[in-house]
Amino acid sequence: MNHSVIRFILGYVVGFMGLFLMLPVLVAFIYHEPVWFDYAIVAFPCLIIGIANSYFKPKNHSFYLKDGFFCTGASWVVLSVIGALPLYITGEIPHYIDALFESVSGFTTTGASIVDNVERLTHASLFWRSFTHLVGGMGVLVFLLTVIPLAGGDGSQFNLMKAESPGPSVGKLVPKLRNTAQMLYLIYLGLTALEIILLLLAGMTPFEAINTGIATAGTGGFGIYANSIAAFNVKCQWIVAIFMFIFGVNFNFYYCIMFHHVKEAFKMEEVKMYTFLTLTSIGIITFNILGSSAGLFDALTKAAFQVTSIQSSTGFSTADFAVWPQTSRCVLVLLMFIGACAGSTGGGIKVSRFVLMGKAVHKELISYIHPRSVRKTILDGKPVTHDTIRSNNVFFGTFMLTFFVSVFILSFENLDFSTIFTAVIATMSNIGPGMSLVGPAANFAFFSDVSKLVLIFDMLAGRLELFPILMLFHPVIWKDLFSKRRCKELKNAGKILKK
Amino acid sequence: MNHSVIRFILGYVVGFMGLFLMLPVLVAFIYHEPVWFDYAIVAFPCLIIGIANSYFKPKNHSFYLKDGFFCTGASWVVLSVIGALPLYITGEIPHYIDALFESVSGFTTTGASIVDNVERLTHASLFWRSFTHLVGGMGVLVFLLTVIPLAGGDGSQFNLMKAESPGPSVGKLVPKLRNTAQMLYLIYLGLTALEIILLLLAGMTPFEAINTGIATAGTGGFGIYANSIAAFNVKCQWIVAIFMFIFGVNFNFYYCIMFHHVKEAFKMEEVKMYTFLTLTSIGIITFNILGSSAGLFDALTKAAFQVTSIQSSTGFSTADFAVWPQTSRCVLVLLMFIGACAGSTGGGIKVSRFVLMGKAVHKELISYIHPRSVRKTILDGKPVTHDTIRSNNVFFGTFMLTFFVSVFILSFENLDFSTIFTAVIATMSNIGPGMSLVGPAANFAFFSDVSKLVLIFDMLAGRLELFPILMLFHPVIWKDLFSKRRCKELKNAGKILKK
Numbered sequence: 001m002n003h004s005v006i007r008f009i010l011g012y013v014v015g016f017m018g019l020f021l022m023l024p025v026l027v028a029f030i031y032h033e034p035v036w037f038d039y040a041i042v043a044f045p046c047l048i049i050g051i052a053n054s055y056f057k058p059k060n061h062s063f064y065l066k067d068g069f070f071c072t073g074a075s076w077v078v079l080s081v082i083g084a085l086p087l088y089i090t091g092e093i094p095h096y097i098d099a100l101f102e103s104v105s106g107f108t109t110t111g112a113s114i115v116d117n118v119e120r121l122t123h124a125s126l127f128w129r130s131f132t133h134l135v136g137g138m139g140v141l142v143f144l145l146t147v148i149p150l151a152g153g154d155g156s157q158f159n160l161m162k163a164e165s166p167g168p169s170v171g172k173l174v175p176k177l178r179n180t181a182q183m184l185y186l187i188y189l190g191l192t193a194l195e196i197i198l199l200l201l202a203g204m205t206p207f208e209a210i211n212t213g214i215a216t217a218g219t220g221g222f223g224i225y226a227n228s229i230a231a232f233n234v235k236c237q238w239i240v241a242i243f244m245f246i247f248g249v250n251f252n253f254y255y256c257i258m259f260h261h262v263k264e265a266f267k268m269e270e271v272k273m274y275t276f277l278t279l280t281s282i283g284i285i286t287f288n289i290l291g292s293s294a295g296l297f298d299a300l301t302k303a304a305f306q307v308t309s310i311q312s313s314t315g316f317s318t319a320d321f322a323v324w325p326q327t328s329r330c331v332l333v334l335l336m337f338i339g340a341c342a343g344s345t346g347g348g349i350k351v352s353r354f355v356l357m358g359k360a361v362h363k364e365l366i367s368y369i370h371p372r373s374v375r376k377t378i379l380d381g382k383p384v385t386h387d388t389i390r391s392n393n394v395f396f397g398t399f400m401l402t403f404f405v406s407v408f409i410l411s412f413e414n415l416d417f418s419t420i421f422t423a424v425i426a427t428m429s430n431i432g433p434g435m436s437l438v439g440p441a442a443n444f445a446f447f448s449d450v451s452k453l454v455l456i457f458d459m460l461a462g463r464l465e466l467f468p469i470l471m472l473f474h475p476v477i478w479k480d481l482f483s484k485r486r487c488k489e490l491k492n493a494g495k496i497l498k499k
Numbered sequence: 500m501n502h503s504v505i506r507f508i509l510g511y512v513v514g515f516m517g518l519f520l521m522l523p524v525l526v527a528f529i530y531h532e533p534v535w536f537d538y539a540i541v542a543f544p545c546l547i548i549g550i551a552n553s554y555f556k557p558k559n560h561s562f563y564l565k566d567g568f569f570c571t572g573a574s575w576v577v578l579s580v581i582g583a584l585p586l587y588i589t590g591e592i593p594h595y596i597d598a599l600f601e602s603v604s605g606f607t608t609t610g611a612s613i614v615d616n617v618e619r620l621t622h623a624s625l626f627w628r629s630f631t632h633l634v635g636g637m638g639v640l641v642f643l644l645t646v647i648p649l650a651g652g653d654g655s656q657f658n659l660m661k662a663e664s665p666g667p668s669v670g671k672l673v674p675k676l677r678n679t680a681q682m683l684y685l686i687y688l689g690l691t692a693l694e695i696i697l698l699l700l701a702g703m704t705p706f707e708a709i710n711t712g713i714a715t716a717g718t719g720g721f722g723i724y725a726n727s728i729a730a731f732n733v734k735c736q737w738i739v740a741i742f743m744f745i746f747g748v749n750f751n752f753y754y755c756i757m758f759h760h761v762k763e764a765f766k767m768e769e770v771k772m773y774t775f776l777t778l779t780s781i782g783i784i785t786f787n788i789l790g791s792s793a794g795l796f797d798a799l800t801k802a803a804f805q806v807t808s809i810q811s812s813t814g815f816s817t818a819d820f821a822v823w824p825q826t827s828r829c830v831l832v833l834l835m836f837i838g839a840c841a842g843s844t845g846g847g848i849k850v851s852r853f854v855l856m857g858k859a860v861h862k863e864l865i866s867y868i869h870p871r872s873v874r875k876t877i878l879d880g881k882p883v884t885h886d887t888i889r890s891n892n893v894f895f896g897t898f899m900l901t902f903f904v905s906v907f908i909l910s911f912e913n914l915d916f917s918t919i920f921t922a923v924i925a926t927m928s929n930i931g932p933g934m935s936l937v938g939p940a941a942n943f944a945f946f947s948d949v950s951k952l953v954l955i956f957d958m959l960a961g962r963l964e965l966f967p968i969l970m971l972f973h974p975v976i977w978k979d980l981f982s983k984r985r986c987k988e989l990k991n992a993g994k995i996l997k998k
Contacts, residue, residue, distance in 0.1 A: 066868040330910030330919070334903055357896040364893045368966055369565040369975055393892030394863045396899065397856040404833055411829030417917045417934065420829070435916065467867055476868055 001480050004058035006071050009160075012144055013075045015050015017082045018043045023131060024086070028124035035124050038089040046082060068159030070477060072141055073468040076460055079140060080104045083132055092125050097449050104456045106132030107140075108463035109345065111221025111315040111432030112455070114445040119226055123207065129222045130211040136463065137218025137247075137345035138188050139164040145181040163468045166342055166350060187254045188345070192217040195243045202235040212236075216243045219346045221315030221432040228440065230318045234301060237318055241305045245278060248312030248340035250352075269380055270341050270352040274311075277351070281307045281335060285328045292324075303328075311335045313347035315432025315440075322439025329435060336425045336434075347430030347462055349399060356384065356392045398466050402458070403428060409454050413447065423447075427455045428462040500979050503557035505570050508659075511643055512574045514549015516581045517542045522630060523585070527623035534623050537588040545581060567658030569976060571640055572967040575959055578639060579603045582631055591624050596948050603955045605631030606639075607962035608844065610720025610814040610931030611954070613944040618725055622706065628721045629710040635962065636717025636746075636844035637687050638663040644680040662967045665841055665849060686753045687844070691716040694742045701734040711735075715742045718845045720814030720931040727939065729817045733800060736817055740804045744777060747811030747839035749851075767879055769840050769851040773810075776850070780806045780834060784827045791823075802827075810834045812846035814931025814939075821938025828934060835924045835933075846929030846961055848898060855883065855891045897965050901957070902927060908953050912946065922946075926954045927961040 021043035028036035084096065084103035093099040098114045105112045106129050115121065121129075135143070141164045158177055196213035200206065211224050212232075225231035229240055249271055256265035265271075285303035286296070293299035305318045310332050321332060339348010359377050366373065376383040406424045413420065415437060422434025423444070433440040444455065461469040471477050520542035527535035583595065583602035592598040597613045604611045605628050614620065620628075634642070640663045657676055695712035699705065710723050711731075724730035728739055748770055755764035764770075784802035785795070792798035804817045809831045820831060838847010858876050865872065875882040905923045912919065914936060921933025922943070932939040943954065960968040970976050 065870050069867050326913040326916070326919070327910045329916065330907055333916070334907060337903070357893075357900070360893050361897045361900065364890065364897070365966060365969060365973055366975065368568050368970065369973070369979065371564050390889070390892070391863065393889070393896060394856075394859050397892060397895050398860045398863070400895065400899070401856070401860065404836070408829055408833060411826045414825040417825070417828065417832070417920070418915070420825070421916070421920075467864060470864060471867065474864055474868070476865070480868065 001070065001477075002058070002060060002063060002067050003481075004056075005061060005063055006067060006074070008053065008056070008058045009071050009141070009144065010074060010078060011050060011053025011056075012148060013078055013140060014046050014082065015053060016140070016144070017079065018046030018048075018050050020131065020135060021046065021086065021128075024124040024128040027127045028122065031123040033122045033124050035086075035090045035092075035122050039086045039124060039128070042082065042085045042089065063159055065159045065162070066471070066477065066480070068161075069163045069468040069471050070481070071160060072163035072464060073460075073472045075141060076107065076464060076469075077472070079107050079135075080456075080460070083107060083128075086128065087125060090122070090125060092121055097452055098445070101444065101452050101456055102129065103132065104459050105427075105432075106130075106220065106222060107136035108430050108459040109133050109136045109218040109220040109313070109347065110427055110430040110459045110463075111215070112427055112438075112459075113222065113432075113443050114452075116443060116445060117226055118222075118224060126224045127207075127211060130215045130220070130224070133218030133220025133222060134192070134214040135218075137220065138185060142181050142184065145178055146185050164464065166344070166347070166463075166465055183255060184251055187251055187258075188217065191243070191246060191254075195239065198239050199236055202239055203233060204236060208232070212240060213243075216240055216314060216316075217247055217345065219244065219247050219312045219314045219340065219344070219430075221309070223316060228317045229305070237301060237305055240316060241308045244308040244312040244314045244316070247314075248308070248344050248346040249274065250341040250343040252343055253341075267380055269355055273355055274341050274351045277335070277338065278307055278311055281311070281331050284331055285324075288325050288328045306332065307335065310431060311338065311346075311348075312340045312344075313429055313431045315426070317433060317440035320439060320441045322433075322435045322441065333422060333425070333435070336422070336429050336431055339429050349396070349429070352379075353392055353395060355379065356389060357396060359384075360389060360393060395466065398470070399428070402461060402466060402470075406454050406458050410447075410451050413451055423455065424458060427458040430459060430462050500569065500976075501557070501559060501562060501566050502980075503555075504560060504562055505566060505573070507552065507555070507557045508570050508640070508643065509573060509577055510549060510552025510555075511647060512577055512639060513545050513581065514552060515639070515643070516578065517545030517547075517549055519630065519634060520545065520585065520627075523623040523627040526626045527621065530622040532621045532623050534585075534589045534591075534621050538585045538623060538627070541581065541584045541588065562658055564658045564661070565970070565976065565979070567660075568662045568967040568970050569980070570659060571662035571963060572959075572971045574640060575606065575963060575968075576971075578606050578634075579955075579959070582606060582627075585627065586624060589621070589624060591620055596951050597944070600943065600951050600955055601628065602631065603958050604926075604931075605629075605719065605721060606635035607929050607958040608632050608635045608717040608719040608812070608846065609926055609929040609958045609962075610714070611926055611937070611958075612721065612931075612942050613951075615942060615944060616725055617721075617723060625723045626706075626710060629714045629719070629723070632717030632719025632721060633691070633713040634717075636719065637684060641680050641683065644677055645684050663963065665843070665846070665962075665964055682754060683750055686750055686757075687716065690742070690745060690753075694738065697738050698735060701738055702732060703735060707731070711739060712742075715739055715813060715815075716746055716844065718743065718746050718811045718813045718839065718843070718929075720808070720812075722815060727816045728804070736800060736804055739815060740807045743807040743811040743813045743815070746813075747807070747843050747845040748773065749840035749842040751842055752840075768854055769879075772854055773840050773850045776834070776837065777806055777810055780810070780830050783830055784823075787824050787827045805831065806834065809930060810837065810845075810847075811839045811843075812928055812930045814925070816932060816939035819938060819940045821932075821934045821940065832921060832924070832934070835921070835928050835930055838928050848895070848928070851878070852891055852894060854878065855888060856895060859888060859892060894965065897969070898927070901960055901965060901969075905953050905957050909946075909950050912950055922954065923957060926957040929958060929961050 021039050025036045025039045080100060080103045084099040087093045087102055088096050088099040093102060101114050141160050192213050195216060196209045199209040199212055215222050229237055253265050253268055253271050282303045285307060286299045290299045302319045306321050309316045337349055338354055339350050340346020342350045342352045363375055363377060377389060403424055407420055410420045410424060419436040419438055423438045426432060426434035438444060520538050524535045524538045579599060579602045583598040586592045586601055587595050587598040592601060600613050640659050644660060691712055694715060695708045698708035698711055714721050728736055752764050752767055752770050781802045784806060785798045789798045801818045805820050808815045836848055837853055838849050839845020841849045841851045862874055862876060876888060902923055906919055909919045909923060918935040918937055922937045925931060925933035937943060
């Protein structure tokens with residue numbers, strides 16, 4: 001593996017964490033909170049490391065897929081560990097594993113919390129929690145690509161982006177990868193700004209609007225009030241619901257719209273299926289909770305909010321859906337597995353994976369009826385490569401195996417099945433609240449440390465789509481990391497490239 | 500499709516049903532029960548149809564994979580519909596959907612019952628319920644292959660056997676397929692006889708021993724007492740437990756042992772993994788229920804019985820495991836998904852599918868670390884074909900999709916999540932009892948007719964491993980069935996073959 005590039009990138013990640021941590025320092029100053037000091041003493045060493053690191057540029061930028069995967073996995077571990085420090089140092093979360101859980105939950109845009117009453121937190125910490133969603137939503141390495149002139153060519157950079165971007169395949173929007181990353185961030189921040197403005201107009205205070213806006217953008221779900229979005233008026237709830245839906249759509253869709261490829265945009269099968277699932281689920285749930293609501297509009301508002309919240313994997317709530325009738329709960333649990341579109345900020349298995357799996361099942365069925373027919377799988381009018389389909393199938397298996405192992409370890413808590421089952425899926429799909437004891441009115445504080453570590457693993461594995469995190473546990477990668485021969489090879493390759 | 504062969508095979512299935520139904524007539528005579536008449540009036544028309552059918556031999560025996568799949572799906576529907584008739588006619592199950600549920604549950608070796616108290620049933624009906632397990636365990640078409648000289652060559656017959664035999668791939672034990680089928684039935688009936696003898700020696704009455712023996716052989720699980728196997732002494736419980744384990748092992752293992760390929764037998768990865776899972780689960784559960792048991796031996800007996808019962812998908816019980824601690828219940832639910840070995844009479848996804856999936860996941864992980872390496876997947880020392888791996892991956896996806904759709908439809912019952920979830924997996928994996936309201940102390944009677952039909956579908960889909968049943972719902976197969984051109988083609992092919 002290319003140690004120097006990995007060191008270089010991780011150094012930048014630490015440096016940017018230093019920069020990011022200056023924001024809560026600013027917030028603390030505005031609200032005259034003494035916790036500014038706690039954030040600052042984490043921020044400064046990070047900044048120094050970041051600046052020092054930038055002086056030692058790697059000689060060889062060549063970067064393989066495994067370097068990309070390792071780097072991504074390691075970056076997210078570094079992010080989470082540093083992000084937890086201020087929460088722990090301020091004493092607001094006195095147990096470090098809890099702080100780590102909160103930090104991982106933030107960066108992975110899960111939104112599951114161990115804080116019993118968020119209203120007791122300082123403004124600085126509330127903002128920091130929301131801000132981690134913004135960083136994690138689009139990915140920190142994709143962000144790095146937009147700002148650092150990382151040499152090594154598109155191929156190397158692509159290996160980095162592939163590991164962090166959600167979905168079965170990564171497409172470049174424009175020929176140069178760096179421009180693609182910039183374009184994605186432009187759409188991302190533009191939409192976030194639009195939501196914040198609308199929320200301000202609908203009556204939120206600036207602090208509320210900014211926090212809610214960035215937590216929606218990352219499809220995170222950390223709220224600043226104990227009753228989440230139920231604290232705001234119906235107008236705000238609809239704005240948040242619509243933006244949750246928007247951030248769950250594949251960003252390629254917006255790119256196509258922006259550059260007048262409207263026809264292409266509306267041909268995207270994943271977006272059509274995502275919309276279909278959302279509308280159908282809203283219909284079923286509205287009808288199902290009508291009896292316990294104050295009229296049709298109230299039921300529709302609650303249903304629309306909760307469906308977009310769960311399907312986009314945000315996890316905000318306006319009602320305690322854990323006490324809704326079984327059909328509604330069942331629809332929500334199924335949506336937890338399905339999740340949002342690939343190439344969005346949302347989590348879950350992703351709609352496109354289900355679309356591909358549906359096509360694979362149909363193809364298998366046809367292969368029994370007409371064994372000699374050779375059919376290509378077509379998605380959005382283009383044939384899907386054999387490798388993508390294989391990876392997609394294996395992804396389902398890996399997801400299920402990880403899911404089952406996690407459920408098994410959590411079963412030692414001796415809680416009811418529904419709690420364990422939904423705690424695991426709510427973290428693996430980066431949603432936040434589950435059902436029963438981990439419902440929207442509850443939190444994850446009661447789990448043991450072992451269970452919390454499992455859930456932390458699940459959140460990271462879910463956000464990075466399993467393989468970059470699973471790889472960190474594979475002996476081959478560690479053997480490669482410490483193998484001297486490989487280092488020498490790469491050094492020589494660097495020299496050759498220079499010549 | 501080849502209509503005449505399909506008609507010929509289905510006719511034989513009906514005929515043999517007539518023969519099988521003579522057995523409960525005999526039992527009714529022995530116990531002086533008037534229900535002999537109800538069984539006889541179903542048996543005779545079947546026998547007549549069967550005999551009449553045998554006079555109209557098909558001209559052309561060529562048989563494609565789709566014919567095999569269609570024929571298998573259709574045969575099982577025919578079996579179930581006829582098998583339900585006597586239960587309905589005797590008035591013991593007064594609602595036909597309920598009788599169909601019981602019949603499907605029997606043939607698919609599920610063992611889920613809608614009868615509130617089995618002890619109120621006649622001996623004839625109790626025997627018939629158990630006997631359906633024996634027929635369904637090894638498969639009725641495999642049985643046909645052993646007795647009818649079905650021409651058309653090994654290729655055609657193989658297409659029939661492939662659809663009915665469980666597991667990712669079907670191997671011939673001996674060069675001729677008919678001999679393979681005979682060999683399988685020989686092992687099957689031999690082991691059953693051995694179990695019945697041992698149960699007699701351990702103190703059961705002949706009626707008890709025969710019923711329990713054949714229900715174990717098919718890994719079915721219909722008991723003849725309300726408290727299942729808890730009605731018998733500990734010696735009997737251990738015999739049943741050991742035979743449940745034995746019938747969950749791949750039958751190739753016994754074939755290898757019989758013909759002195761002992762080394763090969765003990766190399767089978769699936770059998771090793773199956774044994775490992777069984778022993779580990781017994782260990783965990785023994786430890787987990789020790790507090791609520793009368794000593795270590797009692798805990799071990801209960802744990803061993805329940806683990807072998809669930810993993811082999813039999814579904815007998817000696818304790819109400821639905822009230823065990825969460826860890827034990829969780830282990831049992833995971834075992835419900837995993838199931839027994841391929842090529843056994845057990846259900847579930849099958850251990851070998853998980854072994855193959857584990858290998859696929861590992862290969863995927865390695866492909867990110869060393870993208871250019873080409874590795875073959877090896878099972879039992881032999882390379883696995885690409886097609887088998889693809890089918891295996893798609894199977895997992897299809898299983899999950901079917902599972903989720905079923906859970907969704909059942910959610911309209913407004914029952915707790917655990918009941919719905921385990922009711923679906925207990926039927927899809929052909930186990931029988933689940934947790935909560937469908938636990939071993941309960942039954943499936945309270946479900947609505949729609950839910951019962953869904954569960955009937957799940958039992959059939961689970962037993963035939965999805966595709967033969969899903970195919971019955973695919974429009975292409977019905978178009979093929981009524982296409983005249985295809986019929987003509989086959990007629991001509993028949994003439995050419997004759998020349």
